[in-house]
Amino acid sequence: MNSDRSLLLLFSAFDSIILLLINCFPGASADNNNNGINIDVGAIIDFNSQVGKQQKEAMEIAAQSFNNYSNSLNISLHFRDSRRSPLQAASAAEQLINETKAKAIIGMETWKEAAFVAELGDKAQVPVISFSSPSISSPPSSIPFRWPFLIQMAKNQTANINCIADIVHAYGWQNVIAIYEDDSYSTDSSGMLALLSEALLKTNSQIERRLVLPPFSSLSDSKGFVLDELIELLLSAKSRVFIVLKASLPMVIHLFREQCS
Template identity: 35%
Template sequence: MLEAGIFDVGVILHLKSLVGKMARTSILMAMEDFYAVHRNYTTKLVLHIRDSNGDNMRAASQAVDLLQNYYVRAIIGPQKSSEATFVSDIGNNSQVPVISFTATNPTLSSADVPYFLRATLSDAAQVNSLAALIKAYGWKEVVPIYEDTDYGRGIIPYLVDALQEFGASMPYRSAISRSANSDQVEKELYKLMTMPTRVYIVHMSSAFSFGSTLFTKAKELGMMSGAYAWILTDGIANVVDSLSPSVLDAMDGALGVRFHVPKSKELDDFTKRWNARYRQDNLDDPPLQLSIFGLWGYDTIWALAQAAEKVSMDNATFQKQQDIKNSTCLGTLGISTMSIGHKLLDAILQRKFRGLSGDFDLRSRQLQSSIFQIINVVRREPKGIGFWTAKHGIIQNLNQNGSEHTYLNSGPNLTQVVWPGEVSTVPKGWQIPTNGKKLRVGVQTSGYPELMKVEMDPLTNAIIATGYAIDVFEEVLKRLPYAIPYEYVAFHNVKGVSHGSYDDFVYQVNLGLVILNADWYKYKIDAHKG
C-alpha cells in the first residue's frame, strides 16, 4: 500500500545533454510553482529522477527499476525517440502512462502503445512549413542531411510526401552516422559538392554533436556561400539560441523553422527566474537559453499534477504478474489494479489549459500546432523573419489577414533574408559542379545520325552530341541518386575525320574514356525487327 497523498513519478532524462539539463531545472521549478499555487491539494507528486545517459537499454533499465522498486504511477520521458520506443512498451505492459516532451519521431505512435503520450509535436507537424519554404523560393530539388537514427529517419517519408505535392524531389539523401568522425562528415560534404543540388534541409537533434561539426566543416569547404541554401528543422532551430558563438558563426545565413511560443508576462517572469535557477544548478556550465523543451517539461508537470489530484488513490496497489516462469525482471513488473493507470491516462487526456508553452492539450495523445516561426541566423543570432500557419501559409506577421500569396521573383512574404555569404540574392538552388573529375564520354557520328550525331559548337568549341543513344545515356544519369559531371569527347578532328579504327576507339576505355557506341543500338534494333 502506498503512503496516502504520495504520487510517485519517474523522470528519465539524459542529464548530461543540453536539453536534459534544461528540462531538469524546468521540472523542479514546475513542482515548486504548482504546489505553491495549489496548497490545498491532497495528492503530491514525488519525483524520482534518473539518467539514461542517452542509451536505450539504460533508459529501459531505469524504467524497470522505477516500476519494480518505487511503484511509480507515471514516467516522464525518456528524452530520445529510440529510448521512448523501449520505455513505452514497458509502460504499456504495466499500464503506467509514459509522457515524453522530447520524443518527436512520427513512427512512435500511441496506436500500438496506448499508454504513451507525446507532450510535444511529432516531426511530421513541421514538414508542411519546410515544404512551403521550398515552394516559395521555386526550388525543385532538396537534399536532406540527417542523423542516421530513428529520430533522423522518421521525418523523411513525411517530407517526401510534402515536397511531392508541388513537384519537388530529393535526388539524394545524406544520412550521417552517430559514430561518424570529422573526416567522414567532411567526405560526405565533398560528395554533396559534386552534385548540382544546393538546397539542404538539416534534421538533427540537439544531442547530435555533428550538427555543429557539419556547419563548421561546411564553412571550411566554402559551402556557406551565396550559392547554397541551408534550412534547419526544429531539432536544432528550437535550441539555436544556446549554441556556441563559433557554431552560430558557421551557420550564418541559414533559415530554420521552430515551434512558435506566444509571448506573455508569465513567460517573461518565469524566464528570468529560470535563468537564475539554471546558473545556480549548473555552476560550471556556460549560460543556457530556455527553449520550448524546457517549457513543455514545465507544463507536463502541471498537467500530471492536476490529473493525479483527480484520480483517487484509495486502495491502489500494484499486483504482481501471475506468470513467474519468465526469469527476467520484466516478467515480475507490477500492473496497477482498480484501473488506476487507465483512470490516470484519461485524466491527463482531459487536462486542457493555457501553459507557458501556449495551449497544452493532449486529447489527440500529442500536442498540436498550426504555427511555426521562421528564423534566419544572422551575425550569430536567430532572427525571426516570419511565420507559417496551416491556414495562411507563410506570412510576415501573425496579425496579418491571411490573403493568399503567389511567390514569383519577389519571394515569400518574409522580412529580408540574409543568405549564406551575407548576400540578399536568393540562391537558385542548383549549380553545375566545378570540383572533381568529369566523366569523359567518347562519341563519334554514326552512319545512322538519328542514333548519334556529333558536332562542335563554333563559338565555344564544346562537343554537342544528339540522338537516341545520347538520350538514353542522359536519362540514365538523371535517374541516379547522385550527380555525375561529364563531358563529351569526339573521336574525330574538326573536319570530321576519325582518329582511328573502331578498335582504336574502343581502346580509349583503357585510357580512361567511356564510349557510347551508336552501332550497338542499331544492332539491337535490327535484331529486334528480325
C-alpha cells in the same frame, strides 16, 4: 527544445498527472489533509544531452512551483539516466515502478525509449508522459489502443516535413540535399526521408542527394570527416540547399561551421 518550452510542457504534464491520480487520493484536499500527500514521479532523461539538462531544470522548477502552491499534494521527482538507450530507459522505468513506486513516469527523448517504457507502464498501469515525437511508422490512431497509459506531448513529424516542403516551394528551390545522422536507436530516418521526398514532389521539387552521417560519437576525426563529406557534395551536386532532417547538436555545429567557412 528550449527551457521555456520545456517548462510549459512540464506544467501540462503535471496537470495531467494530477488529473490521473486524483481518484486515487479522494481525501487529498487542503481542508481534510493538512500534512499533504507525497506523490513519487519518475523522470527518465539523458543526463549528458543539452535537452536532458534543460528538461531536468524545467522539471525541478515546475515541481517546486506546484509544491509551493499546493497544500495537499507534494511532487517528489526521481531522476534516472536513459543514456539515450531504449533498454536503459526500460530498466530505469522498471526500477522506478517496482522500487520507487512511481505513480507516473515523464521524459524519454526518443520515441523508441517511450515505446519501451510505455509497455512497462501499461503492465503496471502507470501513466507514461513522453515528450518525444511519435514514430512515423506508428499511425496516430493506433497508439491509444496499443499503449493506453501513454500520454503524448508532441505530434507526428508529418506536419514538420510539410512545413519544410512549403518553405522550399516558397523560395522556388527545385533541388535540395537531405542530411541526417544515423542513429542505431532510431527507426524514423528513412521514414522522414520518404515523407520529405513525397512532400517535395507535390511542389515540383526533389531530393538531389542524400548524405547519411555516422553517429558523431563514433568519429575519431569529426571535423575532417564532415569537411570531406561536404566537399564531395559541393563538387558533385548542383543544389546548395541543405536540409538537416535529424542530427545531434555536436554534428549540427560541425555542419554549419564547415558550410559557413
